[in-house]
Amino acid sequence: MTWILHIDGDSFFASVEMSLNPALKGRAVVTGHERGIATAMSKEAKALGIHRGMPVYQIKKLYPQAIIVRSDYHNYSIFAHRMYNIVRRYAGKVEEYSIDECFARVEDIETAWKVKSDLQKELGMTFSLGLGPTKVIAKVASKWNKPDGFTVIEPDKLEGFLRDMQIGQIWGIGPQTAHHLQRLNIKTALDFIQRSEDWIRGNLGKRELELWHELRGTPVYHVHTSHDDLPGSIQHTRTFNPPTTDKKILFSELSKNVEGACAKARADKLLARKVYYFLKTQEFRYHRFEMALPEPLQTPNEILNLIKETLGEVHKAGVVYRATGVALNDLIPEAYEQKSLFQEGSACPPGPAGGVKNEKKREIFKTIDRLERKYGAHSIILGSSMRALTKKGERVGFHKRFNLPFMGEVV
């Protein structure tokens, strides 16, 4: 059978610190010094009673033996990529879910054991693995026995595991939903899956119905490989330094990505019908948004307007982001759209005004593309992307650029 494997690094940040500095092994190690609160704790620190979010001054006072270090996201991300790559040796499909977690599809239990053994030998830390028929069950399994766990939940043994699982502990059920379910007398995951499908449909939302299927062993969620290998998609992603919480900087980064992706679309003579963008947090979580475009596009302005309108929903105040990315999806060849634009009796012709306006805009951008080929990349950029360029320290040779804030710029 095909299993979903979930892998979770135990006390990941603290474990990376100990792996890099063996003198810390066996000690109560806490990360998060720079934020003034504990962000991760070794199991020794947990045993003392130190928990996530505990203020550093309090830890120092109560547990003078604890070693509190600054977080080093650079090293954590190196370890994360090593983890993903080790898993890829054994599994074709690996989803980089977060800085210390990933999902994979494996064909047998022995393979999962090999993954665990390689990870622990090569990264010098422990991992908890869970195997199940679906992603949500694999998550239940990896959580079942931590640290250094290996739990298999076979489809016919589900009930035994779900009986002891509080509904609020299920991946995807937030505190509000948990509260709502408890009021409906659903206390455990088993109570939840014992309700009928009709009852779920009648009383709860789409998300809960998906979870209900997943918890009963029917896969709804796929293992997503990184978006770079989506077919029919053009992506532009960029990590920046230092990471930021600033929405303006993030918008500028997105603007630069949109410009890059659109330039590629024009070079390939393609038009996008959908756009997807994301903000990636310092802990590798993705805050994403996908939308259909009002018409097929290869120029940035309308896309940026749409991003501007929706960024408030995606961006979370106070969260530190380290990368942004944009993907133009659902691509069609330029020629195809031209045909539908001018052909008589076309099934769904776009408004003539919009079509002509687009044609003009496309011409302007094609002129920009020609100038860029002549004078170099970024010689003409959108005003909204300027901040991203200067942030990256690309000021060298800045005077040489035209840096024309483009007409109709969105900022």
Ligand SMILES: [Mg+2]
């Ligand atoms: Mg973890």
